[in-house]
Amino acid sequence: xxxxxxxxxxxxxxxxxxxxxxxxxxxxxxxxxxxxxxxxxxxxxxxxxxxxxxxxxxxxxxxxxxxxxxxxxxxxxxxxxxxxxxxxxxxxxxxxxxxxxxxxxxxxxxxxxxxxxxxxxxxxxxxxxxxxxxxxxxxxxxxxxxxxxxxxxxxxxxxxxxxxxxxxxxxxxxxxxxxxxxxxxxxxxxxxxxxxxxxxxxxxxxxxxxxxxxxxxxxxxxxxxxxxxxxxxxxxxxxxxxxxxxxxxxxxxxxxxxxxxxxxxxxxxxxxxxxxxxxxxxxxxxxxxxxxxxxxxxxxxxxxxxxxxxxxxxxxxxxxxxxxxxxxxxxxxxxxxxxxxxxxxxxxxxxxxxxxxxxxxxxxxxx
Numbered sequence: 004x005x006x007x008x009x010x011x012x013x014x015x016x017x018x019x020x021x022x023x024x025x026x027x028x029x030x031x032x033x034x035x036x037x038x039x040x041x042x043x044x045x046x047x048x049x050x051x052x053x054x055x056x057x058x059x060x061x062x063x064x065x066x067x068x069x070x071x072x073x074x075x076x077x078x079x080x081x082x083x084x085x086x087x088x089x090x091x092x093x094x095x096x097x098x099x100x101x102x103x104x105x106x107x108x109x110x111x112x113x114x115x116x117x118x119x120x121x122x123x124x125x126x127x128x129x130x131x132x133x134x135x136x137x138x139x140x141x142x143x144x145x146x147x148x149x150x151x152x153x154x155x156x157x158x159x160x161x162x163x164x165x166x167x168x169x170x171x172x173x174x175x176x177x178x179x180x181x182x183x184x185x186x187x188x189x190x191x192x193x194x195x196x197x198x199x200x201x202x203x204x205x206x207x208x209x210x211x212x213x214x215x216x217x218x219x220x221x222x223x224x225x226x227x228x229x230x231x232x233x234x235x236x237x238x239x240x241x242x243x244x245x246x247x248x249x250x251x252x253x254x255x256x257x258x259x260x261x262x263x264x265x266x267x268x269x270x271x272x273x274x275x276x277x278x279x280x281x282x283x284x285x286x287x288x289x290x291x292x293x294x295x296x297x298x299x300x301x302x303x304x305x306x307x308x309x310x311x312x313x314x315x316x317x318x319x320x321x322x323x324x325x326x327x328x329x330x331x332x333x334x335x336x337x338x339x340x341x342x343x344x345x346x347x348x349x350x351x352x353x354x355x356x357x358x359x360x361x362x363x364x365x366x367x368x369x370x
Contacts, residue, residue, distance in 0.1 A: 010057035119238035130258035136223035151204035266324030
C-alpha cells in the first residue's frame with residue numbers, strides 16, 4: 004500500500020495556514036496540473052487528484068481537526084477515503100473551476116450555465132404551399148436576454164456578491180457524527196452568489212419575455228408531420244448558456260381534387276362509359292396547369308394513367324414524382340327515351356354476340 008503524503012506538504016502551506024491561504028495554494032496547483040492542460044500526462048493527473056484530496060480535507064474544519072489529531076487513519080475511520088475520479092472532483096469544486104476557467108471554460112467542470120428551453124410552433128399549410136414551398140413569418144413569444152442588464156440580473160453598474168451564507172461555495176454542511184453532509188445553499192440556490200441590486204427591467208431574472216417575428220422558409224415537398232428546426236430561436240439560456248431551438252411542426256390541409264401518395268399525387272377523373280368504351284381526349288388539372296390526355300378504348304374502372312414529373316418534389320433529391328389519373332366511370336342517369344332505346348339495341352346486339360359465340364362453342368368451332 005502506497006503511503007499518502009502529508010496534506011499540508013501537498014499544498015505547500017504551514018499547519019496553521021488560514022482558509023484563504025489553503026484555497027489560494029490549491030488554485031495554483033489546480034491550474035498547473037489540470038488534466039485539460041496536461042492531456043495524457045499521468046504524473047500531472049496524480050498530482051491533480053492528490054491536491055484535490057488535500058484541499059477537500061483542509062478546507063473542511065471538521066475533517067481538518069480529525070486529520071490534525073489522527074492523521075490519514077483517523078479520516079479513514081471517519082469514512083473519508085478520497086475521490087473516486089475526476090467527476091467527483093469537478094462536482095465538489097465546480098465553483099472554483101468556474102472562477103479559474105470561466106463558464107464553459109472546461110468541459111469537465113460543473114457550470115451554472117443552462118441551455119434555454121426548446122419551443123414548439125404548429126404551422127398549418129395549404130396543399131400547394133406544402134408542394135412548392137413557401138416563406139412565412141411566425142409570431143413567437145419567448146424569453147430573451149434582458150437588454151438592460153445583458154443577462155447579469157444586476158442593475159447596471161452593480162455586480163453579484165459572494166453569498167455570505169455559504170461563503171461562495173454554493174453548499175452548506177451539517178455534521179452527522181464523523182460525517183459531513185453537504186446540500187445546496189438555500190440562500191443562493193447553489194450558485195455561490197446573490198444579487199444584491201436586481202435589475203429593474205427583468206426583476207433580477209436576467210431574461211425578459213418578448214414577442215418576435217421569426218422568418219421561416221418552408222422547403223418544397225413537406226408533408227403532414229414534417230418538422231423544421233430553427234437553431235437558436237428557442238428560449239434564452241441562463242448564466243451565458245446557449246439558447247434553445249424552435250421546432251416547427253407542419254400540418255397540411257387536404258386538397259379538393261388531389262390526394263398525396265409519397266411524392267405522387269392521385270387525381271380521379273370521372274368519365275362516361277361511352278368515353279371509356281370508345282376512347283376520347285380529355286383535359287385534366289395538374290398542380291400547375293391543365294394537361295390533355297387520351298382515354299384508351301375500352302378503359303376499365305380504376306385504370307390508371309401516369310403523367311410523369313407532375314407530382315411533388317422529393318425533400319431529399321428535389322425530383323418530382325408523377326400525377327396518377329385514375330378513371331372513375333360514371334353510370335348515366337336521367338336517360339331520354341331515345342337513349343334508352345339505343346342502350347336496349349346495344350344490349351340486344353351484345354346478347355346476339357353471346358348467343359352466336361355459345362353456339363359456336365357447342366359446335367366445336369371455337370376453342
